[in-house]
Amino acid sequence: MNKLAWIGTGHMGLPMARNLLKAGYSVHVYNRTAEKVAPLQQEGATLAATASEAVADTDTVFIMLTKGDAVKAVLEGEHGILKQIREGACIINMSTISPDEARTFAAMAAEVGAIYVDAPVSGTVAPAEQGQLVILAGGSADAVERCQPYFDILGKHTIHFGEVGAGSSAKLSINLMLGVTMQGIAEALVIGEHAGLQREQLLEMIGQSAVATPMLNAKQKMLLQEEFPSAFMISLLSKDLGLLMDEARRDGIDLPLAAAADRTFADAKEHGKGEMDMAAIWLELQERNFKNKSHSDKQNN
Numbered sequence: 018m019n020k021l022a023w024i025g026t027g028h029m030g031l032p033m034a035r036n037l038l039k040a041g042y043s044v045h046v047y048n049r050t051a052e053k054v055a056p057l058q059q060e061g062a063t064l065a066a067t068a069s070e071a072v073a074d075t076d077t078v079f080i081m082l083t084k085g086d087a088v089k090a091v092l093e094g095e096h097g098i099l100k101q102i103r104e105g106a107c108i109i110n111m112s113t114i115s116p117d118e119a120r121t122f123a124a125m126a127a128e129v130g131a132i133y134v135d136a137p138v139s140g141t142v143a144p145a146e147q148g149q150l151v152i153l154a155g156g157s158a159d160a161v162e163r164c165q166p167y168f169d170i171l172g173k174h175t176i177h178f179g180e181v182g183a184g185s186s187a188k189l190s191i192n193l194m195l196g197v198t199m200q201g202i203a204e205a206l207v208i209g210e211h212a213g214l215q216r217e218q219l220l221e222m223i224g225q226s227a228v229a230t231p232m233l234n235a236k237q238k239m240l241l242q243e244e245f246p247s248a249f250m251i252s253l254l255s256k257d258l259g260l261l262m263d264e265a266r267r268d269g270i271d272l273p274l275a276a277a278a279d280r281t282f283a284d285a286k287e288h289g290k291g292e293m294d295m296a297a298i299w300l301e302l303q304e305r306n307f308k309n310k311s312h313s314d315k316q317n318n
Contacts, residue, residue, distance in 0.1 A: 020045060021167075022071040022078040023062075024091050024098070025112070026053045028247070029138070030081035032146040033111070033171050037079075038062055040170045047071040047091075067096035076103060077167070080110045084256060085118040092125060104130035109164055113137045113192070113253075115260045116182035119155065123181040134160050135181055137188035138172065141235075141248040149173045153191070155184030189261040195249070195295065196258050196278035198232060203299035206240065207306055217241060236296040245290075245297040252291035255282040 019042055023034040026048040038044050038060055046054050047065040054064050065071035068091040072078045078098060082088050088110060092098050098108065108126050110119065110133065123133035134156035144150050150172035154161045161177045168175045178187045202223065209219040220237050223229060239245050258279040265272045285291070285301035293300070 019043065019077075020075045022047070022065075022075045022098075023081070024048070024068055024071060024079065025081040025087075026057060027081070027083065028142050028250075029111075029145050031057065032142065033081060033150075034062065034079070035060065035146075036148050036170050037167065045071045045075065068098050069096045069101035072098050072102050072106070074103075076106045077164075078102065078106060078108045079167075080108065080112055082112045083253065084112070085114040088112050088114060088118070088122060092122060099125060099129050099131070102126075102129060102131050105132070107132045107134060107160060107163060109134045109136050109167070111136050111138055113188050113257055113260075114185055115189075115264065116185040119182045119185045123156075132156070132160050132163075133181055134164055135184040136164065136168070137184055139188070139191050140172075143235075143248065144173075145171075151176065153178060153184045153187040155179060155181045155187075186264075189257060189264065192254060192257040193261055193272070193275050193278070195232070196254055196282060197274045198230060199236070199295050199298055200278050200281055200302075202233060202236070202240075203296075203302050206299055207302050211306070236294070239294060239296045240299055243300070245293040245300065247292060247294045249295050250291060251282055251285050251293055251295055251297060254295050255279075255286045255291070258282055 021037055021042050021044050023044050023046045026034060026046060034044055034046060034057055045063045045065050046057055047068045048054050051064060058064055080088055108131055110122060119135040126133040134154060136152050136154045138150040138152055140150040148171060152168045152172045152175040154175055154177045165175060178184055206216055206219055210216055223233055261275055262279050281298060281301065285298055288301060290297045290301060
């Protein structure tokens with residue numbers, strides 16, 4: 018069996034690493050919180066005490082962490098990946114980070130003779146479990162081709178966008194669509210319900226219209242039951258929208274819908290909804306408008 022290293026076993030990383038295990042690979046796993054590796058250990062994965070231990074004697078390393086600072090931490094340092102990695106080994110970073118961070122990490126990898134591919138994914142926990150993610154790859158054609166057998170296990174489709182950083186740019190673009198679409202659905206429900214319409218019928222209407230989206234089907238139960246177990250946490254989408262807006266400001270690009278979504282998701286996170294699913298942006302808007310309406314009613318009285 019070929020040995021692989023996997024760094025990061027959060028909501029997405031765990032099912033993705035599990036799919037590689039199921040495919041017959043020997044997977045050595047490192048996670049800062051070791052308890053989160055326990056389910057994989059029971060299925061045959063090997064727990065490493067450090068990131069450098071995980072990557073010893075392997076030619077392929079996967080990283081799936083929440084942000085660029087966390088990726089940098091496992092790359093650098095006394096027990097970092099770059100201290101131990103073989104020359105010619107491939108680092109596949111599937112985390113959502115900025116394009117500049119991806120290019121910086123690629124340069125760091127090149128200094129020790131390693132190859133870097135940025136390959137964030139489009140999809141949430143269920144597609145990760147089912148191996149139905151879309152892989153958004155950036156790197157040389159040879160490097161991406163080398164990674165393709167793994168991508169075929171983890172996802173249903175791979176798009177090679179260009180050199181390192183292109184995959185990260187693509188991920189921020191698609192997550193802009195996620196944020197704007199989810200906020201659009203939420204706002205349609207808020208204004209419709211304010212007019213006295215039933216939420217269930219509003220959702221039915223959207224689902225039968227030209228703007229129907231698979232995301233609506235995925236979030237409909239949450240919106241009806243007002244319960245938001247996270248498939249994609251508000252805090253993570255807020256982070257991604259923040260990265261996107263940093264890129265837009267740097268390049269002088271005006272993105273009014275992105276800016277509005279960025280503010281709303283940041284507010285939701287600040288108001289304690291960070292660990293809820295992104296569909297809870299409806300709850301944020303409901304509370305905001307209810308509060309404003311109550312304040313207005315008091316003034317009128």
